Amino acid sequence: MSLLALGINHNSAPLEIREKVAFSEARLQEALSDARAHTKIKELVVLSTCNRTELFAAYDDDNDADSEALGQWLASFHGIDWLALSPVCYHYQNSEAVRHLIRVGAGLDSMVLGEPQILGQMKTAYAAAHGFGSVGAKLSQLFEGGFSIVKRVRTETAIGANPVSVAFAAVSLSKRIFSRLDKSNALLIGAGETIELVARHLKENGIANMTIANRTLTRSQLLAEEVGAKSVPLDAIAAELVNADIVITSTAAPIAILGKGTVESALKKRKHKPIFMVDIAVPRDIEPEVAELSDVYLYTVDDLKEIVEENKRGRQNEAYNAEKIVDQGVQAFSRKQLEYHAVDTVKALRQQADMLRQQELERALKQLAKGDEPADILASLARSLSNKLIHAPSANLKRASAAGRTEVIPLVDELFDLGEYKSIDSEKQ
Structure with missing residues (x-):
């Protein structure tokens, strides 16, 4: 599932356009329901303030057409022409959507650099969407992870010192x-x-x-x-x-x-x-x-x-430090998202190992009940368990090698951290 952030703000659009696409609190639930009914989005959070209207969405597929459809819905919902709105809209996908959310929450994208109110507004928007049932696992990870990084920015820099809004x-x-x-x-x-x-x-x-x-x-x-x-x-x-x-x-x-x-x-x-x-x-x-x-x-x-620009000049050094934390946060978030791809396989691997362990443990307990020598039982248990654990990967690795799929070998070396053992084996030869 991919992420998308689409919207307009004080930098991209004049007030005359921003006020046309602002969401009132009274119509928020209607908007969330309508967007999910008329687009392919699975999850949605709407952030609407005096300086920005932004939609944070999760899709099944990574497709530029999805941002176009969401933008068209935004225009249609407010009864305006998408051709007039599209030139002032911006959209970010996946890691760039993550970066945008963090920068917005940290006040790095605000008219008044570092202003703290936007974080509270984001939390309110997220809570409202969660309450209406339009937030699932993907946006939950995005917002909760984003808020955590914003907290780092606020505590490790002086971007919010002497609050200006x-x-x-x-x-x-x-x-x-x-x-x-x-x-x-x-x-x-x-x-x-x-x-x-x-x-x-x-x-x-x-x-x-x-x-x-x-x-x-x-x-x-x-x-x-x-x-x-x-x-x-x-x-x-x-x-x-x-x-x-x-x-x-x-x-x-x-x-x-x-x-x-x-x-x-x-x-x-x-x-x-x-x-x-x-x-x-x-x-x-x-x-x-x-x-x-x-x-x-x-x-x-x-x-x-003009007043805002004066404020920005006084906070540029802190903004530079804040951007470095944002970069670190985006990289960490992206790594964590990639790790989710391996979750099902890791679970299956653990289940398989647990099943083999249980089988060997039951066999060993039966031998102990019969009065066999404990030391022999432990040796047999360890030997049998290790043989069963490496049997399937060993057999499949040999088949892959025989089929000419030698690219699998370095992957197995990395997966099982075999470099040290291969060098020991080479020295013996």
Whole structure:
């Protein structure tokens, strides 16, 4: 069975395309079932974040046509043209798919180099697919093995030191716009992991007041209590905008929740005091037309790339060390996968040896019961067992040699480690 990783990310595709193929949590089980029903894949994990949508799959055969079929399914599921999606898609097979998964989990493929959130998102995606029954032995080996190597990267390098994320980049940009956050009011929309990070970063930077709006009020209340903020429902956003200097949003809503009209109305009540907005969501939470308003400074995830580049330059040395660990991990994983090919034969070999051992042991016990000399019985047992163990390979080796299949001989030498004994035999001659 072969492995395949197919997807798009912030490097391969613009936001306008990424948001079209994002998977909502509500449709994830449907997607996993639909993909297995309409392609030849046996196992599937879907990873969907603001910067990437990726499919990790296991197939029976190693075939490039499988990646084409999976890509066509991805486009069809989201109702878009595969011809438009295919130029921005990438796909990796087998060891390169392993390498890609590890690099993604270690933050080496992230917009913010070394960011730690992606590993948690991968673990969540893997657990969800496992719960839906779309993970078997192959993807289990891939993800569990990959997570183990990512842990090495995180513990043996400083790639994740001084955590920097898209959330951190958004707050850093806020500090550039407002020299003193202790005089600014922030409105955060959403209550997921990204908004949690934003809230903590803002608190650490002394934000004056913070309000968190979310569809599920219970969740936003918990976060609000933690960071000393106010919690409101989504339908209160319009009212809260009037006092918001900073708006950072990251929800899983399928359509924009903040339109031009709502923002324009808030600006009038603010007497056109500027609002700084960062839309981290994919699909976008804020209508692009909002950027047309003269008193609004609207940024998307793609606009954070300058800050991200600064972060990358500071972590390149650690990234180099991390890549070496990734190389070692991929090689070790590939060796382990190759070892699986021999598992059935090794089991059969052990079963055969155990059967012969049991036969000789029973014969020896009967001789002992009859009162035969123990030393003679042990000698006979050892001689008979070794003869039976080497009988079949010896006979088959002679037949192969007689048939001209001499290439088998060095393989047997290697298999049974006979080099030393052959040299001893040569010296005697």
